[in-house]
Amino acid sequence: MKINKATQFSALTRFFSATVFREMARKGQSTLFSRLLRETELVDQLGLNATVGEAFDFAFNILKVVGHRDEYIYRAAVSQKVLLGTHSLRTASMLNEFRAGNCKADLVILNGTATVYEIKSERDSLTRLENQIENYKRVFAKVNVISSEDHIDGIIETVSDDIGIMCLTKRYQIKTIREAKNSPERVCPRTVFESLRITESIEILEHLGVKVPDVPNTQRHAVLRELFSETRPSYFAF
Known part of the structure; x- marks a missing residue:
């Protein structure tokens, strides 16, 4: 398949976007996917009887060629x-x-x-x-x-x-x-804390046997960060 760099290639990369998968998961179809099919002219290559899976496979095989890979x-x-x-x-x-x-x-x-x-x-x-x-x-x-x-x-x-x-x-x-x-040993527990949600950090501390004090929401972030700072780096090797 010949790819028009300005239009077709851009459309091919969007085949695998979160929007397409989200629409298909929720509705069983995707208007974006249909539009991208037209823009890439894949139907002309695959035929009208091709499945959605075959369209994805065809697009993927094009994109995985060196120079096209994103x-x-x-x-x-x-x-x-x-x-x-x-x-x-x-x-x-x-x-x-x-x-x-x-x-x-x-x-x-x-x-x-x-x-x-x-x-x-x-x-x-x-x-x-x-x-x-x-x-x-x-x-x-x-x-x-x-x-x-x-x-x-x-x-x-x-x-x-x-x-x-x-x-x-x-x-x-x-x-x-x-x-x-x-x-x-090089892991910084404080940096790990900043990467987590509050609920996740509480769950981890409780799993480590660290008692989490009951404090107002305005103080919770600072208290949890301090508790994380006192833990050993090896705890966060997962």
């Missing part, structure tokens, strides 16, 4: 090849866009330890990478960067030796360039 393609690769390929859904959980300091982590897998995956697709630059990594170190025991082959040399020059480096190859395989070191 963040969604990398998320899918980690989900399929790491979460489902290495871990078990019974013991592992995946989080999207988890706040860490003044950054948002792309993907986090909790499986006995907290591992973050920062995505640098072909469309991304490495300008913010150093700051992102420093924030992630304060929240996650293991930090990885996954990128295209073109970014690998720049990432090696930017991050320290304890950071894992992974490459999404041209064949849509994940190649580990360097394993991430498990370093729960």
Whole structure:
């Protein structure tokens, strides 16, 4: 399929947007998906008898080609090849866009330890990478960067030796360039607290056997933050 960079390619990337999936989950159909089908002219390629699933597969196969790959393609690769390929859904959980300091982590897998995956697709630059990594170190025991082959040399020059480096190859395989070191001792409990909801922080403290005092709502944030600050970093290795 030939892609018109200005219109068709933009429409293809929106196939996998939250809006499309939300509409389909709630209504069983999506007006946005129908409009994107027309804009991409996929019906002409697939035929009128094609299923919704076939349309998604067709779009995905186009987007996962090197040069077309955006963040969604990398998320899918980690989900399929790491979460489902290495871990078990019974013991592992995946989080999207988890706040860490003044950054948002792309993907986090909790499986006995907290591992973050920062995505640098072909469309991304490495300008913010150093700051992102420093924030992630304060929240996650293991930090990885996954990128295209073109970014690998720049990432090696930017991050320290304890950071894992992974490459999404041209064949849509994940190649580990360097394993991430498990370093729960560097986690900052206060920063972890700022990443959580109040209800989540209370639940964690109670799980750790820490008594949470009954204080007015105006004082609760400060009290919980102080309690978190007194805990050991290893408690938050998950």
